[in-house]
Amino acid sequence: MSSQSPQKSALHEKDGVPQPESISQASLAKVVRSRKVQPDASTLISGILKGDITALSRAITLVESTNPVHLEKANTVISACLPHANRSVRIGITGVPGVGKSTFIEAMGKYLTGLDKKVAVLAVDPSSTLSHGSILGDKTRMEELVKDPNAYIRPSASGETLGGVARKTRETIILCEAAGFDTIIIETVGVGQSETAVHSMVDFFLLLKIAGAGDELQGIKRGIMEMADAIVINKADGDNVAKAKLAKTEFNRALHLFPAKSSGWIPKVTTCSAYEKTGIDAVWQLISEYVALVKSNHYFEEKRKTQNQYWMMETIEAHLKQHFYHHPEIKTLLEQNKKAVQNDEISPFAAAMNLLDRYFK
Template sequence: MRKREISTKTFVNGIVQGDKAILAKAITLLESSNPEHFEKANKIIEKCLAKSNKSVRIGVTGVPGVGKSSFIEVFGSTLTKQGKKVAVLAVDPSSTLSKGSILGDKTRMRALSKDPNAFIRPSPSGESLGGVARKTRESIILCEAAGYDVILVETVGVGQSETVVHSMVDFFLLLKLSGAGDELQGIKRGIMEMADAIAINKADGNNLEKAKLAKIEFTRALHLYPPKENGWTPKVLSCSAVENTGILEIWQMIEEFIAQNRKNGFFEKNRQTQSKNWFLQTVDELLRQFFHQKETFKKNQSRLLKDIEKNKISPFYAAKKLLESLTKELK
């Protein structure tokens, strides 16, 4: 028997009432490529927008193996013990060959996944850049409408397109390892310039002294970058998810950051800028979908690809000719 379709009103009411099952289904609807689901998801988001913007959005990134999932579990548990509701939007890397994804974050965060004040949603990164799922922004809106006070966005932590994550959060936390030869590499990458704070994870046992040295090195490195527009001076802290040390201090620092940004007006200004960028990126995405669905585009693209293979035309000039043919059709 066919399952009864859930109405938009039922979705919105369920989300606002904090129904985790309804929230999960709504995010699945968001991620669907079905045009009908797209329309319905947009209606749900429109209804939920008025109830959003009341959370603190935190991006957590770092290279694979740095302990992002372990950190988030302990960090999230620390916040739920304070009575806060925490949502984790964890993004798993998708295979470029099979397009599959393990989506194992709920398994890695066993304790937090059982917490009644926590919601964990793993999503595949798909073909999107920056280690975030295509619909992460929309998922944030729904989680806020569901009453979650803190939204944690865990990235894949690969590549150098983390600006996508930075463009949707209030606070950007970079996790680092000590003694892994990562210090200089971290300084070279532009990601440090975006970080509002660096946390040296796994600062425990024999690694404690190395963590102290890494903290000094990264603190020096941060002085190489120009001051941030919001007046915040990025800090370097150390922590251990295993021993649960330094976690509370990181949250207190984030609270200090949020308070400072609300006071100087940058918090609201940043949210407004992010919404504008979200609009522009969505326009780009919809335009791409629109053109790729046109038969003329498909035929001309196929013909030009054959010419490129035979070295009859350069890729750049082929792209120019393809756009010209589409422009003529639209006139």
């Protein structure tokens, strides 16, 4: 009986040509090795002062870390960079989600790099209260600016900090300034939480608005508008041009109702289209006029000094809070008091006072 070769299925696929590796294994191994090597503080400092972006990014990662060892090294780097800081204009940008903050910042950043300025964007993304995660997608959204050699984008998670400002943004500003960036732009999460934090670390506070959004945020609009040094009506393009002009007139009237600013500056309203990149030059002109005014009347320096004092107090409060919750005895007592409060065995205020009394003994 003759042997027959088994028939192949009609669905049988012929062996194809193997695809080449998309990543060089030698390059990958080199990257892995370099990441395992942690540069010392002096290496980071030297790199930052030379404008090395890799050294800057690594130093910012140390600043954002909660590891005590990293904190000590970060403080050394910040102290060495401090004499080389304070040579930039710091701009805070806020607005409701959907107003076009990322598009506006990219258009502004490209305009400024066209003027031979070095721009650092500190984009703060909201952290989830459930998973504590954050998307950090600003580099993807600012695809043109991220490729600009005179720009640097650093997305950070907001964490538990109110106002959408990352816990260590203040120190990150110092590192960026030491690396040679003369314009620092801080993008906040958006209106909805206290924006006092970002206002207390920038020179110019810009509020982005869109025409026809309604007054759903009436309850918080006054507080934000009082802090704003300028209001920019974005998306003034297409059929929206007339609406944007009308909104500009309305906001100009509203600003006259607010008390005069101690800086001597009268807040102004302008329109732009970040998508079409029109009106960006007018926005920068406003910022330049403001900086010239506050430097001539010495408000610029006084505000920076006040901000430094504010952040010293904020840092003390943050460290006290962290030390309290990491205290071994308090950790145990805290869980006991939580259960007692839930079972109505003790009031929340009495439980808090008992914990504080034990902590300070």
